[in-house]
Amino acid sequence: MGFTGQCRCGQVQLHLQVQTLAPLYACHCLNCQRWSGSAFALHMLCPAQAIEVSGNTQTYTLAAEGHTSTQYACGTCFTRLFNETDAAPGMRVVRAGILHGADRLAPLAHIWVKRKQPWISLPEGVAQWPQSPTPEEFAAVISEQA
Numbered sequence: 024m025g026f027t028g029q030c031r032c033g034q035v036q037l038h039l040q041v042q043t044l045a046p047l048y049a050c051h052c053l054n055c056q057r058w059s060g061s062a063f064a065l066h067m068l069c070p071a072q073a074i075e076v077s078g079n080t081q082t083y084t085l086a087a088e089g090h091t092s093t094q095y096a097c098g099t100c101f102t103r104l105f106n107e108t109d110a111a112p113g114m115r116v117v118r119a120g121i122l123h124g125a126d127r128l129a130p131l132a133h134i135w136v137k138r139k140q141p142w143i144s145l146p147e148g149v150a151q152w153p154q155s156p157t158p159e160e161f162a163a164v165i166s167e168q169a
């Protein structure tokens with residue numbers, strides 16, 4: 024299954040090739056609201072080697088809660104593209120709004136819904152957690168989808 028994506032200016036192109044549909048989830052935490060300048064962030068969790076990036080990127084690395092996270096952005100227009108964290112080695116979390124056709128996919132989970140903006144109604148039956156789920160809880164939802 025393949026996806027392509029790009030930043031706002033088109034300088035960076037992204038190709039994503041995954042064996043099974045990579046899990047898409049929305050994070051409503053305050054940091055994601057600030058990072059995105061929006062109500063929530065849409066993330067796709069992918070194996071790092073499934074992602075091919077062309078173009079110049081700039082990175083921003085931060086340490087928080089005992090983990091180091093590196094954010095990749097277009098070096099020209101600064102669209103956020105994906106990040107890596109040592110909390111999930113070998114994975115990259117793609118900002119799914121940059122993908123072509125992301126509108127065909129619905130998030131399988133919503134996290135940090137205690138920070139969700141009150142005007143957003145979530146569909147019934149979709150997994151949600153007040154904060155972050157444990158890796159086991161999240162994996163259980165992913166395996167239901169597969």
Ligand SMILES: [Zn+2]
Pocket residue numbers: 030031032033034035097098099100101102
């Ligand atoms: Zn750009």
Ligand SMILES: [Zn+2]
Pocket residue numbers: 050051052053054055056064135
């Ligand atoms: Zn978040």
